[in-house]
Amino acid sequence: xxxxxxxxxxxxxxxxxxxxxxxxxxxxxxxxxxxxxxxxxxxxxxxxxxxxxxxxxxxxxxxxxxxxxxxxxxxxxxxxxxxxxxxxxxxxxxxxxxxxxxxxxxxxxxxxxxxxxxxxxxxxxxxxxxxxxxxxxxxxxxxxxxxxxxxxxxxxxxxxxxxxxxxxxxxxxxxxxxxxxxxxxxxxxxxxxxxxxxxxxxxxxxxxxxxxxxxxxxxxxxxxxxxxxxxxxxxxxxxxxxxxxxxxxxxxxxxxxxxxxxxxxxxxxxxxxxxxxxxxxxxxxxxxxxxxxxxxxxxxxxxxxxxxxxxxxxxxxxxxxxxxxxxxxxxxxxxxxxxxxxxxxxxxxxxxxxxxxxxxxxxxxxxxxxxxxxxxxxxxxxxxxxxxxxxxxxxxxxxxxxxxxxxxxxxxxxxxxxxxxxxxxxxxxxxxxxxxxxxxxxxxxxxxxxxxxxxxxxxxxxxxxxxxxxxxxxxxxxxxxxxxxxxxxxxxxxxxxxxxxxxxxxxxxxxxxxxxxxxxxxxxxxxxxxxxxxxxxxxxxxxxxxxxxxxxxxxxxxxxxxxxxxxxxxxxxxxxxxxxxxxxxxxxxxxxxxxxxxxxxxxxxxxxxxxxxxxxxxxxxxxxxxxxxxxxx
Numbered sequence: 001x002x003x004x005x006x007x008x009x010x011x012x013x014x015x016x017x018x019x020x021x022x023x024x025x026x027x028x029x030x031x032x033x034x035x036x037x038x039x040x041x042x043x044x045x046x047x048x049x050x051x052x053x054x055x056x057x058x059x060x061x062x063x064x065x066x067x068x069x070x071x072x073x074x075x076x077x078x079x080x081x082x083x084x085x086x087x088x089x090x091x092x093x094x095x096x097x098x099x100x101x102x103x104x105x106x107x108x109x110x111x112x113x114x115x116x117x118x119x120x121x122x123x124x125x126x127x128x129x130x131x132x133x134x135x136x137x138x139x140x141x142x143x144x145x146x147x148x149x150x151x152x153x154x155x156x157x158x159x160x161x162x163x164x165x166x167x168x169x170x171x172x173x174x175x176x177x178x179x180x181x182x183x184x185x186x187x188x189x190x191x192x193x194x195x196x197x198x199x200x201x202x203x204x205x206x207x208x209x210x211x212x213x214x215x216x217x218x219x220x221x222x223x224x225x226x227x228x229x230x231x232x233x234x235x236x237x238x239x240x241x242x243x244x245x246x247x248x249x250x251x252x253x254x255x256x257x258x259x260x261x262x263x264x265x266x267x268x269x270x271x272x273x274x275x276x277x278x279x280x281x282x283x284x285x286x287x288x289x290x291x292x293x294x295x296x297x298x299x300x301x302x303x304x305x306x307x308x309x310x311x312x313x314x315x316x317x318x319x320x321x322x323x324x325x326x327x328x329x330x331x332x333x334x335x336x337x338x339x340x341x342x343x344x345x346x347x348x349x350x351x352x353x354x355x356x357x358x359x360x361x362x363x364x365x366x367x368x369x370x371x372x373x374x375x376x377x378x379x380x381x382x383x384x385x386x387x388x389x390x391x392x393x394x395x396x397x398x399x400x401x402x403x404x405x406x407x408x409x410x411x412x413x414x415x416x417x418x419x420x421x422x423x424x425x426x427x428x429x430x431x432x433x434x435x436x437x438x439x440x441x442x443x444x445x446x447x448x449x450x451x452x453x454x455x456x457x458x459x460x461x462x463x464x465x466x467x468x469x470x471x472x473x474x475x476x477x478x479x480x481x482x483x484x485x486x487x488x489x490x491x492x493x494x495x496x497x498x499x500x501x502x503x504x505x506x507x508x509x510x511x512x513x514x515x516x517x518x519x520x521x522x523x524x525x526x527x528x529x530x531x532x533x534x535x536x537x538x539x540x541x542x543x544x545x546x547x548x549x550x551x552x553x554x555x556x557x558x559x560x561x562x563x564x565x566x567x568x569x570x571x572x573x574x575x576x577x578x579x580x581x582x583x584x585x586x587x588x589x590x591x592x593x594x595x596x597x598x599x600x601x602x603x604x605x606x607x608x609x610x611x612x613x614x615x616x617x618x619x620x621x622x623x624x625x626x627x628x629x630x631x632x633x
Contacts, residue, residue, distance in 0.1 A: 020053075020055060021055040021056060021057070021093075022052070022053075022055075022056045022057075023056070023057050023058075023059065024036035024037075024041075024042065024048050024051055024052060024056065024057070024058045024059070025037060025038045025041035025042065025058070025059050025060075025061065025100075026041055026042045026043065026044065026045055026047075026048050026058060026059070026060045026061065026105075027041035027042075027043070027060075027061035027063065028043075028061070028063040028064060028065050028066075028105075029041070029063075030042050030043040031043055032044060032047040036048060036051055038059075041061065044065075044071060044083070045058065045060065045083050045085075045097060046071075046073045046083050046084065048097075049085060049086075049087050052087060052095050053087075053095075054088070054089040054090040054093040054094075054095060054128070055089065055090075055093035055094070055095070056095055056096070057095075057096040057098060058095075058096065058097045058098070059098055059099075059100045060097065060098065060099050060100060060105040060133075060134060061100045061103055061105065062099070062100060062102075062103025062104045062105055063103075063105060063106070064106050064108055065105060065106065065107045065108065066108050066111065067082050067107055067108060067109045067111065067112050067121075068111050068112065069111070069112055069114060071112075072112060072114070073123075075114070075117065078116070078117060078118055079117060079118050079119075079120055079123070080112065080114050080117040080118070080119050080120070081120050081123035082107075082109060082112055082119065082120065082121050082122070083107075083121065083122045083123070084123045084125070085097075085122065085123070085124045085125065085126045085129060086125050086126050087126055088126040088127040088128050088129065088156065089126075089127070089128030089129055090128055091128065091158070093128070094128045094129055094130045094160070095126070095128065095129045095130070096129070096130045096132070097129065097130070097131045097132070097134075098130070098131075098132045098133060099132060099133025099134055099163075104133070104134075104135060105133070105134045105135070106134070106135040106136075106137060107121060107134060107135065107136045107137070108137050108138050109121050109136065109137065109138050109139045109140065109169065110137070110138030110139075110140060110169070111138075112139075112140060113140040113142050114142065115142050116142065116143060117142065117143075118141075118143065118147055118148060118149050118150075119139055119140055119141070119142075119149040119171065120139075120149065120150045120151075120152075120153045120171075121136045121139050121150070121151045121152065121171070122136070122151065122152045122153070123153050123155075124152065124153065124154050124155065124156055124159060125155040125156055126156045126159075127156035127157045127158050127159060127179070128156075128157075128158045128159065129156070129159050129160075130159070130160040130162065131152075131159075131160070131161050131162070131164065132160070132161075132162040132163055132164075133162070133163045133164070134164060134165075135164070135165040135166075135167070136151040136152070136164070136165070136166045136167075136169070137166075137167055137168045137169055138168060138169045139151050139166075139169035139170060139171035140169070140170055140171075141170040141171065141194045141196045141197055142196065143196075143197055144196060144197055144198070145197060145198065146197065146198055146204075147194075147197045147204075148171070148172060148175075148194070148197075148204040148205070149169075149170060149171035149172070149194075150171050150172045150173075150174075150175040151164075151166035151169065151171050151172065151173050151174065151189070151192075152164065152166065152173070152174045152175065153175045153176075153177075154174070154175070154176040154178070154179050154182055155176075155177070155178040155179055156178075156179045156182075157179040157180045157181050157182065157219070158180075158181045158182065159179070159182045159183075160182070160183045160185060161174065161182070161183070161184045161185065161187060162183075162185045162186060162187070162404065163185070163186050163187065163400075163404040164187040164188070165187070165188045165189075165190075166187070166188070166189045166190075166192070167188070167189065167190045167191045167192065168190075168191045168192070169191075169192050170192065170193060170194040170195065170196060170202075170205065171192060171194070171205065172189075172192070172204070172205055172206050172207075172208075172209055173187070173188075173189025173190075173192060173206070173207045173208055173229070173232070174187065174189065174207075174208045174209070175208075175209045175210075175211075176209065176210045176211065176212060176222060177211050177212065177213055178212065178213065178217075178219060179212065179219055179222070180212065180217070180218060180219035180220045180221055180222060180244070181220070181221045181222070182221075182222045182223070183223050183225065184208065184222075184223070184224045184225070184227060185225050185226055185227075185404075186225070186226040186227065186400065186404040186405055186406070187208075187226075187227045187228075188227065188228045188229075188400075189207035189208055189227070189228075189229045189232060190207070190228070190229065190230045190231050190232065190397075191230075191231045191232075191260055192205050192207070192231075192232045192233065193205060193231075193232070193233035193259060193265060194233060195233075201233060201264075201265045201266050202232075202233025202234055202265050202266050203233070203234055203265075203266040203267065204234060204266075205232055205233045205234050205266065206229075206232055206234045206235045206236065206237065206238040206256075206272075207227075207228075207229025207230070207232040207235070207236045207237060207253070207256065208224055208227060208229055208236070208237045208238070209237075209238045209239070210222055210224065210237075210238075210239045210242060210246045211238075211239060211240065211241050211242050212242055212243055212244045212246070213241070213243050214243035214244055214285055218244065219243070219244050220244045220245065221247075222244070222246055222247070223246075223247045223249060224237065224246075224247065224248050224249065224251055225247075225249045225250055225251070226249075226250050226251065226404075226405055226406050227251045227252075228251070228252045228253075228254075228396075228406070229251075229252070229253045229254075229256060230252075230253070230254045230255045230256065230396070230397065231255045231256070231258060231259070231260050232256045233256075233257070233258075233259070233265040233266045234256070234257065234265070234266035234267050234268070235253075235256055235257070235266070235267055235268065235269040235270070235271075235272045236253030236254070236256040236269065236270045236271060236298070236301065237251065237253055237270070237271045237272065237273075238269070238272040239272070239273055239274060239291060240272060240274070240275050240276070240277070240309060241275075241276055241277070241283075242274070242289060242291070243285040243289065244285075244289050245289035245290055245291050245292060246273070246289075246291050246292070247291070247292040247293075247294075248271055248273070248291075248292070248293045248294070248296055249292070249294055249295060249296070250294075250295045250296065250406070250440070251271075251296045251297075252296070252297045252298075252299070252396060252406065253270035253271055253296070253297070253298050253299075253301060253305075254270070254297075254298065254299035254300055254301065254393070254396050255299075255300055255301065256268050256269065256270060256301045256302065257269070257301055257302025257303060258302055264302060265302075266302075267302070267303060268301050268302025268303045269301060269302075269303055269304045269305075269307045269309070270296075270298030270299075270301040270304065270305040270306060270307075270322070270325060271293055271296060271298060271305070271306050271307065271320075272304075272307050272309045273291040273293050273306070273307065273308060273309065273311070273315055274289075274291050274308055274309055274310075274311030274312075274313075274315055275308065275309035275310040275311045275312075275334070276310070276311075276312060276334070277310065278310055278334070278341070279338070280338050280339055281338065282338055284312060284338075288311070288312045288313035289313075290313065290314060290315050290316055291315040291316070292315065292316045292318075293306060293315065293316070293317050293318075293320060294316070294317070294318040294319055294320065294429070295318070295319050295320065295429075295440045296320045296321075296440060297320070297321050297322075297323075297412065297440050298320070298321070298322045298323070298325055298328070299322075299323045299324055299325070299393060299396060299412075300323070300324040300325060300393065301325045301326075302326065303325070303326050303327065303330075304325060304326065304327045304328075304329075304330040305322035305323070305325035305327070305328045305329065305354075305357075306320055306322055306328070306329050306330070306352075307327075307330045307332070308330065308331045308332055308333055308344055308347065308364075309332070310332060310333065310334040310341055311333050311334065311344075312333070312334050312336060312338070313333075313345075313346050314333075314344070314345060314346025314347040314348060314370065315347060315348075316347075316348045317329075317347060317348065317349045317350070317352055318348075318349075318350050318351060318352075318427055318429070319350070319351040319352065319424070319429070319436065319437075319438075319439060319440055319442075320352045320353070320439070320440055321352075321353045321354075321355075321412050321439040321440040321441070322352070322353070322354045322355075322357070323354075323355050323356055323391075323412060324355075324356050324357070324358060324393075325357060325358065326357070326358045326359045326360075327357060327359055327360045327361075327362070327363050328354035328355075328357040328360070328361050328362060329349075329352065329354055329361070329362040329363070329365070329377075330362070330363045330364055331343070331344025331347050331349075331362075331363070331364050331365045331370070331372075332344060332363070332364040333345055333364070342364075342366075343364045343365060343366040343369075344364050344365050344366055344369075344370055345366050345369035345370060346369065346370065347365070347370040347371070347372060348370070348371045348372070349365070349370060349371070349372035349375055350371075350372075350373075350374050350375070350424065350425050350427050351374055351375065351424035351425060351427070351436050351437070351438050351439070352375040352376065352377075352438070352439070353375070353376045353383070353420060353438040353439030353440075354375075354376055354377055354383075355376070355383045355387075361377050362377050373425075374423070374424055374425040374438075375438070376420065376438050376439075379423055379438075381419045381420055381423055381438070382419065383420065386415065386418075387414060387415060387418040387419070387420050388410075388411075388412055388413065388414065388415055388418075389410035389411075389413045389414070389415050390409070390410035390411050390412075390413070391411065391412070392410075392411060393411070395407070395409040395410065395411040396409070396411060412439065412440070412441060413441045413443065414437055414438075414439065414441065414443045416443075416445050416474050416475070417474050417475055417502045417530060418443075418530075419477075419530060420437060420438040420439065421433065421437050421443055421445065421475075421530055422434050422435045422436075422437060422530060422532065423435065423437065423438050424436035424437055424438050430442075432444050432445070433445070434532060434533065435532075445475070449472065449535070450470055450471075450472055450473050450475075450476045450500075450527050450529070450535065451470060451471050451472050452468060452469075452470050452525070452527065452535075452537055453468075453469040453470060453471065453506065454467075454468055454469050455467075455468040455525060455537050455538065455540060456468070456540070456555075456556035456557070457523055457540045457542050457555075457556065457557055458553070458555035458556055458557075459542060459544060459553035459554070459555060460512075460553065460555075461551055461553075462514075462515055462516055462517075462544065463512050463513065463514050463515065463516065464512070464513040464516050464521070464523070464542050464544070465510065465511075465512050465513075465555075466481060466510065466511045466512075466513070466523060466525075466540075467508070467509070467510050467556075468508075468509050468510075468525060468537070469506055469507065469508050469509070470506070470507060470509070470527075471503075471504060471505060471506045471507065472504050473500045473501050473502060473503055473504070473507065474502060474503070474504060475529050475530040476500030476501070476502070476527065476528070476529060476530070477499070477500055477528040477529065477530055478497055478498055478499040478500045478527075478528055479497065479498045479499075479500070479509065479511075479525050479526065479527055479528075480494055480496075480497050480525070480526040480527075480528060481494070481495050481496040481497065481498070481511050481513070481523065481525060481526075482494055482495065482523070482524050482525075482526055483495045483513065483521055483522065483523050484521070484522050485519055485520065485521055485522070486522070487520075487522075489522060489539060492524070495513050496511050496513065498511055516542075516544050517544065518544050519543070519544055520541065520542070520543045520544075521541070521542045521543075521544065522539050522540065522541055522542075523539065523540045523542065524536055524537050524538070524539050524540070525537035540557065540558070541557070541558075542557065551566070551567060551568040551599075552565075552566075552567045552619055552627040553565075553566050553567075554566070554604070554617060559604060559615065561605050562605075563603075563604045563605075564601045564602060564603050564604060565577060565601070565602045565604060565617060565619070566599065566600070566601050567599075567600055567619060567627075568598065568599045568600070569595060569596070569597050569598060569600065569621070570597060571597045572594055572595060572596050572597055573594075573595060573621045573622040573623065574591070574592065574593050574594060574595070574621070574622050575591070575592045575595050575600075575619065575620070575621055576589070576590070576591050576592075576618075576619070576620045577589070577590045577591075577592075577602060577617070577618070577619055578590075578617075578618045578620075579604070579615055579616070579617050579618075580615065580616040580617075580618070581615065581616075587615070588604075590602065604617075616628060
């Protein structure tokens with residue numbers, strides 16, 4: 001009975017908590033005097049905030065919200081906050097500001113241009129809130145000296161910003177100077193350019209800026225994941241002056257530092273990760289943070305794709321792809337004494353891929369002072385157009401997937417058979433194959449085993465000719481030819497290599513081992529996959545009896561229905577050919593009278609009727625020249 005009572009009380013509490021979570025609505029046709037229902041929605045998110053408590057959800061209906069000066073929530077100091085969110089949720093009970101399912105609310109801020117103020121479309125000082133699915137356009141700049149405006153300015157913690165679009169304005173897309181444990185997920189910032197202040201080149205307008213200034217709280221674990229930044233007048237992503245480590249995970253940055261017509265504007269770095277300026281007395285944290293830049297893509301940015309920006313220590317750069325930037329990877333650091341710049345030190349660079357830089361693939365990397373191996377620029381790999389499924393940059397702006405994640409495109413993904421597959425080092429992230437691929441896109445190719453269709457050896461004078469066929473060679477690096485004289489098949493030596501054909505079709509191969517001395521030899525093929533796995537063929541035995549007069553040989557071996565004896569007579573002669581089993585029993589004998597001078601071939605098809613491990617083949621001419629060969633079946 002007691003347990004039943006406890007269960008009833010628990011269910012009642014759970015039901016009571018779920019009942020307390022309420023839903024409100026905002027719509028372009030609403031009024032702030034309404035009650036906030038779906039039939040009587042509020043006009044602004046600002047009004048909805050006054051009604052919500054922890055756990056509540058505000059659905060924002062689709063349409064165009066024209067923001068005006070009369071809708072500005074507050075003017076504080078030099079800032080004009082159009083929407084000012086100060087009410088926090090709680091752990092497990094966020095306050096949600098979500099686009100209504102299937103609809104897109106667009107907040108047009110182009111009419112808000114108060115003279116002398118920095119304009120922030122959304123100023124978020126609250127914590128434990130979740131904003132999802134809205135667009136902000138047209139945020140203005142009116143100050144002509146040094147200034148900046150922001151679409152979203154975060155000062156809180158444990159917030160989620162998801163599937164936001166911030167574009168076609170003069171402001172930074174997303175900006176953070178305070179708060180920790182924030183996730184910026186699947187957001188886009190593009191076509192933002194301040195053409196009003198200072199030089200009018202938009203030198204402060206980044207797509208995403210993260211600059212947590214640690215004032216004793218510890219603004220850690222701020223993560224940008226699945227975001228895109230393009231055609232922002234300054235940088236795509238910037239974390240200069242950060243007192244805590246920032247993580248950029250699976251983000252794309254392209255065309256930054258340019259206008260939409262590719263006029264040069266601001267700095268134009270793809271990912272500017274770290275640094276405290278070039279002052280000799282900078283404000284720096286006690287412990288220099290190691291920023292994390294992983295699985296990111298930088299394409300055709302005005303200057304650097306990935307840039308350490310005078311950092312005072314190293315960062316972690318894993319599995320990034322950089323293409324067609326002025327410099328793909330620039331690890332420029334500042335000396336610990338702050339006085340001068342220096343080549344990058346203490347960086348960890350693993351599995352990065354750079355291709356087709358407009359100036360340099362990499363700069364300012366001290367490979368002794370960094371752990372910077374297993375990158376495309378210091379591995380024995382060759383990067384070319386053939387390594388990729390596509391280099392079509394127009395794919396970068398393709399629509400996102402239904403869940404808001406980045407578009408699934410072929411751009412810069414590795415093609416089957418690329419030598420960049422499985423060339424990386426395991427640094428703790430999931431991968432396919434036997435090792436990580438180079439770059440930000442891990443392929444999912446499952447190597448198809450190469451099929452060896454046949455392997456024969458032929459003696460030609462003092463040379464051994466190896467012939468074989470194979471199919472399904474998509475991941476085949478090639479064939480290593482190995483030889484030994486050991487009957488126990490030990491002490492193999494490499495005598496040659498033949499590249500694979502990178503084809504699924506049946507392909508013929510040949511290799512000649514020249515000037516082989518008399519003796520018994522064993523040959524095998526070592527097939528090497530792109531993932532470094534190997535497969536060995538069956539072993540073929542060859543017995544070399546070098547005779548410059550008869551050029552006596554048998555091929556192909558082992559003996560089969562097509563095997564023949566070949567010999568060359570310098571003058572006409574009777575010939576006796578005898579075939580013995582390995583234990584000396586006569587199996588076949590043939591006498592041919594008055595054979596002419598020249599080359600002769602006698603089929604050995606009858607020999608295959610006899611089951612024996614080896615044959616002894618003897619050739620005798622009129623002048624008593626006797627030659628013997630030992631061949632295997």
